[in-house]
Amino acid sequence: MMRIYLPQDAAALALGAEAVLRALQAEASRRGVVLDVVRTGTRGAVWLEPLLEVETPEGRIGYGPVKAGDVAGLFDAGLPEGGAHALRVGRPEEHPWFAGQTRLTFARCGVVDPVSVADYRAHGGFVGLEKALAMSGEAIVDTVKLSGLRGRGGAGFPTGIKWNTVRLASADRKYVVCNADEGDSGTFADRMLMEGDPFCLIEGMAIAAIAVGATKGFIYTRSEYPHAVRAMRAAIVAARRAGWLGDNVGGSGRAFDMEVRVGAGAYICGEETSLLNSLEGKRGVVRAKPPLPAVEGLFGKPTVVNNVLSFAAVPWIMAHGAEAYAGFGTGRSLGTLAVQIAGNVRRGGLVELPFGLPLRAVIEDWGGGTASGRPFRAVQVGGPLGAYFPEALLDTPMDYEAFARAGGLLGHGGVTVFDDSVDLARQARFAFEFCAGESCGKCTPCRIGAVRGMEVMDRIKAGVQPEKNLAVLDDLLELMTDASLCAMGGLTPIPVGSALKHFPEDFDVAARAAA
Amino acid sequence: MSAPSAELRPLPTPHWDEALAVEIIAAHAGLEGACLPVLHALQEEFGCVPHEAVPMVAEALNLSRAEVHGVVSFYHDFRAAPPGRHVLKLCRAEACQAMGADALSAGLLGRLTVEWGGTTADGRLTVEPAFCLGLCACAPAALMDGEPVGRLDAAALDNMVLEARRA
Numbered sequence A: 001m002m003r004i005y006l007p008q009d010a011a012a013l014a015l016g017a018e019a020v021l022r023a024l025q026a027e028a029s030r031r032g033v034v035l036d037v038v039r040t041g042t043r044g045a046v047w048l049e050p051l052l053e054v055e056t057p058e059g060r061i062g063y064g065p066v067k068a069g070d071v072a073g074l075f076d077a078g079l080p081e082g083g084a085h086a087l088r089v090g091r092p093e094e095h096p097w098f099a100g101q102t103r104l105t106f107a108r109c110g111v112v113d114p115v116s117v118a119d120y121r122a123h124g125g126f127v128g129l130e131k132a133l134a135m136s137g138e139a140i141v142d143t144v145k146l147s148g149l150r151g152r153g154g155a156g157f158p159t160g161i162k163w164n165t166v167r168l169a170s171a172d173r174k175y176v177v178c179n180a181d182e183g184d185s186g187t188f189a190d191r192m193l194m195e196g197d198p199f200c201l202i203e204g205m206a207i208a209a210i211a212v213g214a215t216k217g218f219i220y221t222r223s224e225y226p227h228a229v230r231a232m233r234a235a236i237v238a239a240r241r242a243g244w245l246g247d248n249v250g251g252s253g254r255a256f257d258m259e260v261r262v263g264a265g266a267y268i269c270g271e272e273t274s275l276l277n278s279l280e281g282k283r284g285v286v287r288a289k290p291p292l293p294a295v296e297g298l299f300g301k302p303t304v305v306n307n308v309l310s311f312a313a314v315p316w317i318m319a320h321g322a323e324a325y326a327g328f329g330t331g332r333s334l335g336t337l338a339v340q341i342a343g344n345v346r347r348g349g350l351v352e353l354p355f356g357l358p359l360r361a362v363i364e365d366w367g368g369g370t371a372s373g374r375p376f377r378a379v380q381v382g383g384p385l386g387a388y389f390p391e392a393l394l395d396t397p398m399d400y401e402a403f404a405r406a407g408g409l410l411g412h413g414g415v416t417v418f419d420d421s422v423d424l425a426r427q428a429r430f431a432f433e434f435c436a437g438e439s440c441g442k443c444t445p446c447r448i449g450a451v452r453g454m455e456v457m458d459r460i461k462a463g464v465q466p467e468k469n470l471a472v473l474d475d476l477l478e479l480m481t482d483a484s485l486c487a488m489g490g491l492t493p494i495p496v497g498s499a500l501k502h503f504p505e506d507f508d509v510a511a512r513a514a515a
Numbered sequence B: 001m002s003a004p005s006a007e008l009r010p011l012p013t014p015h016w017d018e019a020l021a022v023e024i025i026a027a028h029a030g031l032e033g034a035c036l037p038v039l040h041a042l043q044e045e046f047g048c049v050p051h052e053a054v055p056m057v058a059e060a061l062n063l064s065r066a067e068v069h070g071v072v073s074f075y076h077d078f079r080a081a082p083p084g085r086h087v088l089k090l091c092r093a094e095a096c097q098a099m100g101a102d103a104l105s106a107g108l109l110g111r112l113t114v115e116w117g118g119t120t121a122d123g124r125l126t127v128e129p130a131f132c133l134g135l136c137a138c139a140p141a142a143l144m145d146g147e148p149v150g151r152l153d154a155a156a157l158d159n160m161v162l163e164a165r166r167a
Ligand SMILES: Cc1cc2nc3c(=O)[nH]c(=O)nc-3n(C[C@H](O)[C@H](O)[C@H](O)COP(=O)(O)O)c2cc1C
Pocket: A150, A151, A152, A153, A154, A155, A156, A157, A159, A179, A180, A181, A182, A183, A184, A267, A268, A269, A270, A271, A272, A273, A305, A306, A307, A308, A310, A311, A486, A487, A488
């Protein structure tokens, strides 16, 4: 029997994993080989997908990127024994692209069978929850505080402090809500974890629930993520069956259960108060803060709202200790960051690294330069509300404070690379267009400002009264920054302003025409 | 006085089935915050949120029609009319732009002579915009009837579309 591991992460599927599976089955039956295929998530090297692994006495040996047409040749090369082949990458964890990473949250992703509780257990799963069940809520919160964990959804708020607010609130009912709306372009870490290691998220949310005294959880994710929805729902059923969710979590006598809810194509529903409105069945309009969701959240009850990766970091922290986690990273950015390398890059994918590595290492060492082979020109870090950086800023360390000082933000860790064919004036216009399309409409600076921004950009791009219109643009950016109710309108000036600041030549139509 | 213009009256939803709608609504109405799950389930069945269902949803969830309509219209996903037989969601966001998505989608829409959200004349294909599918490391990306595809180019896209329109 030959055991094969083949990802069914959406990115692997997008690159032909199903065709590879069919070819494997056909070739195996032709050769009389009995196949045992385990469908995993991805390890994150999207550039190697589909990354097929075969179990051998020397461990799992990877081959990738495999196309259906490669399969017969792989068998000829001795696939069952891990034989030599041009696509052979060896043991994935020893490949430099993986070996140079610090896999804490994503240690199991791409390795385990995401529907098997037993496999999760065998890889250290539910150890953190078991520890938490033996601790007081205060002790759990203190551990999370001590780890230095900050929210991975973008704002970087200390997770332990948020949990403590909910813990101390008195109410007949409390909620734990996972923000899995991951709308930022260039990001896919939440999706990858939900598809590849869903029990890790379940465990993190259960620990939060035990800490704050919540009994019900929701995972709010996107309709664009049908595979993650299916994986999460299957894992919840399995976890319930194994006694890790329900009336008696891990035999503790404590109750906690959860369900998955699906959004409906609105970027703003990633903003936590809009998300809560959406979960309540309303329009996803942003709520004014205060009250904080931790005090008055879902259905008016105290609610923990955290990103997928914030929750998913907690099982490791509980299992290995707060100090161990805080031992990674730098300054006030502790632990690891899931960096997602996207766009025009040769080796795209997810790399988990301690905070503090320079952006250049990510783009050049891991990313391997542009996919097109043309010169690098710009990188947008932190999604559609993040800054465009030029070459000169590539030595910026990847930590919250350093990025803020450089006029940008880390956000959810997306790194989108552009080659020299990019037109930053066009990207600036797109930032306004996106804001106009996704604005919840509650406040004027965002709702009207974004539309004005598109118009101004159109005039600038057409070379109409450039000085006057650039001045109008400046005023508009200032107004949106100062007067928007939430970061949608408030941060749209970041991509626009950074494009203008670092790539002024793209806004200077006269100079471009003359050149 | 002339009769009110026909445009003001929404067309009946194709395959509208009131009994089925009652069943779908009842199956989800008991959830906390049931509105989105109900609307998703209706769209799953009918391809859109039938305007005929709006008062029924309102009644079941104890909301006003205006509230339900407000929810339906807030979210990009909910359609007013059923799509073509196949739905292609093409990503228009930054990571895909970095790999040429703008030209790719402009080319396709031009060749099909449809606009975003439009359906080909043969009723076979609706092309909808998406803003990130989480496939940003294998851009440009799309979902074809919910199945992910990556590293698209014009030839691959045309092939896929051709196949879908045949089926
Ligand atoms: C426009 C907008 C979109 C957002 N989208 C997301 C998102 O997709 N996922 C997310 O976790 N946080 C998102 N946030 C941040 C949330 O409002 C909130 O800070 C986060 O869910 C808190 O969890 P954390 O502390 O674990 O990061 C968004 C914020 C804004 C203003």
